Amino acid sequence: MRDTTPRLNSGGKIGQVDATRVPRYAGASTFARLPRWDEVDAADVVILGVPFDTGVSYRPGARFGPGHIRESSRLLRGYNPAQNVQPFAVLQVVDGGDLAVNPFSIEEALAEIEAGASAVLETGAKLLTLGGDHTIALPLLRAMAAKHGPLAVVHFDAHLDTWDSYFGADYTHGTPFRRASEEGLLDKNACLHVGIRGPLYTADDLDQDGDLGFEIVHATEMDSLGVSGVIERMLRRLGDRPVYVSIDIDVLDPAFAPGTGTPEAGGFTSRELLAILRALSSVNLVGADIVEVAPAYDHAQITGVAAAHVAYELISAMAIAQAAS
Ligand SMILES: N=C(N)NCCCC(=O)O
Ligand SMILES: [Zn+2]
Ligand SMILES: [Zn+2]
Numbered sequence: 001m002r003d004t005t006p007r008l009n010s011g012g013k014i015g016q017v018d019a020t021r022v023p024r025y026a027g028a029s030t031f032a033r034l035p036r037w038d039e040v041d042a043a044d045v046v047i048l049g050v051p052f053d054t055g056v057s058y059r060p061g062a063r064f065g066p067g068h069i070r071e072s073s074r075l076l077r078g079y080n081p082a083q084n085v086q087p088f089a090v091l092q093v094v095d096g097g098d099l100a101v102n103p104f105s106i107e108e109a110l111a112e113i114e115a116g117a118s119a120v121l122e123t124g125a126k127l128l129t130l131g132g133d134h135t136i137a138l139p140l141l142r143a144m145a146a147k148h149g150p151l152a153v154v155h156f157d158a159h160l161d162t163w164d165s166y167f168g169a170d171y172t173h174g175t176p177f178r179r180a181s182e183e184g185l186l187d188k189n190a191c192l193h194v195g196i197r198g199p200l201y202t203a204d205d206l207d208q209d210g211d212l213g214f215e216i217v218h219a220t221e222m223d224s225l226g227v228s229g230v231i232e233r234m235l236r237r238l239g240d241r242p243v244y245v246s247i248d249i250d251v252l253d254p255a256f257a258p259g260t261g262t263p264e265a266g267g268f269t270s271r272e273l274l275a276i277l278r279a280l281s282s283v284n285l286v287g288a289d290i291v292e293v294a295p296a297y298d299h300a301q302i303t304g305v306a307a308a309h310v311a312y313e314l315i316s317a318m319a320i321a322q323a324a325s
Contacts, residue, residue, distance in 0.1 A: 003039070008078055011089035014040050016078060024074045030095035031069070031130075031311065032076040037094040043125045044091040044322070045315060049098035050113055053294070054106050055135030055173040057166055059261040061294035066098055066130040068259070068295035069311065072304025080316045083278055087312070090319035096120065106171045110139045117143035121287075126318060128311060131291030133261065134161055134173035137246045138180055144244050144287050145185040151286070152190035152241040153177070154234060156273065157248035158197050158219070158264040162209045173261075173292070181212035188213030192237045194230065194276070195219050195251035198264035219251075219266055227272055231279040238283050245280065245288040245314065247273075249307055257306050259298025270306045277313040281320035288314045 006022060008015040017033040030036055031047045049066025056062065079086050087093065099116040101109040117140050120127045129140055134157075145151055155161070155177060162178040164170075170179065180186050193209075197219035200206070209216070217225075217233050225233065250260045253267035293307050 007035070010086065013089055013092045015088045029067070029070045029074065032073045032088070032308070034088065034093050034095055037096045040092055040094055042092065043094040043123065045093040045128060045318060046096040046120045046125045047093065047128045047130065047311070048096040048116065048120060049130045050101065050132035050136045051098050052101050052103065052109050052113070052131070052136055053133040054103050054109065055171060056133045056261050057172060057174055059294060059297065061296040062131055062133040062261060062292050063103070064295050065132055065291070065293035068298065068301075068304045069130050069290070069293055069307045070095070072301040073308035073311070076308060076312050080312065083281065083316045083320060085316050085319050085323070087316045087319040090323050091315065093315055106135065106169070110135075110171060114139035114142045118146065121147050127287045128314060129289040130307070130311070131289060131293070134176055134246075134248055134291045135171055136291060137289060138171065138176040140287070140289055141176075141180045141185045141244065142183070148242040148286055150185060150187040151244045152187050152238045153180075153244050153246060154238060155191070155193045155214070155246045156195050156251040157193060158195060158250045158267055159248065159262065160193060160196060160200070160205060160209050161248070162212050162214065163201070163205070177214070178212055186213050187241055190238055190241050191215070192217060192234060194234060195268055197266050219268065222268060222272060227275045231276055234276065235279060235282065240284060242286045243280070243283045244286060247288065247290045247310055248292045249290065249303060249310075250292055252306060257303040259294050259296070259303030260292045261294045261297075262292070270309065274309060274313050277310065277317065280314070281317040285314070285318055285321060
């Protein structure tokens with residue numbers, strides 16, 4: 001049957017389902033009610049779900065993150081006044097669905113995620129991944145670095161995720177950035193964590209983290225630097241290199257993101273995080289992920305809505321950069 005769904009098409013792009021004609025809560029739940037990948041000729045940005053949580057050390061459930069973020073994204077509208085951009089009119093953004101990855105073999109899943117990401121990048125599209133636990137950042141960085149070389153990574157998280165192993169396992173959600181550094185996927189002069197807080201294993205964790213190529217903006221520094229000071233630190237570190245953004249939703253305070261597996265008190269507000277992300281419109285943003293959304297611990301889509309807005313700001317930043325190029 002021919003698809004007659006009324007959509008908001010503009011700038012030559014196939015846009016969102018028109019919420020003035022089809023109620024927001026009706027119909028299939030693609031991200032922001034955007035078209036599926038197979039419904040367009042060519043995409044500029046592909047949103048890919050990776051429902052995988054076999055790498056977690058505490059509460060499971062991030063495998064349900066992609067579906068929850070999509071379901072929580074139905075209210076996103078087409079014009080972003082904070083950035084004066086209509087992201088879906090500048091870029092053809094599509095939902096690429098979920099990668100079917102092996103929940104019983106982490107190594108097999110890593111290979112499947114890398115292959116899925118590479119398939120997107122080969123088309124020339126940018127990739128925005130919805131996780132999934134943070135383990136998935138490693139295969140995503142492998143695919144990204146194969147295309148762009150060593151990356152400047154800005155990693156928003158309460159946790160360092162540069163630990164070495166758990167129960168003898170090298171590939172977990174606490175270890176992706178150590179593996180990435182060891183594998184030469186990172187530009188060690190240009191990576192930083194933002195939002196780090198909470199108890200560590202030992203003081204040495206921080207020294208090792210520095211050796212792996214990361215600078216840290218601690219969550220408590222928000223009080224002294226403010227949003228603009230944090231942005232300045234971030235942009236100085238990233239420079240004009242290709243930038244990959246990895247956002248663990250637990251960078252937000254549990255009040256703003258209860259639906260996650262390893263919550264830590266004392267985090268950013270959603271408003272602070274969204275403001276920092278807007279500054280990424282001035283960098284060479286080549287890809288991003290949003291991970292660790294675990295809906296079983298969420299309430300009223302608080303975490304899902306935060307993640308949907310995070311995705312929206314990342315796409316807006318990509319759109320502004322594209323319009324300026
Ligand atoms: N990546 C996330 N969310 N958490 C890592 C926590 C690792 C630990 O249990 O020490
Ligand atoms: Zn975390
Ligand atoms: Zn993490």
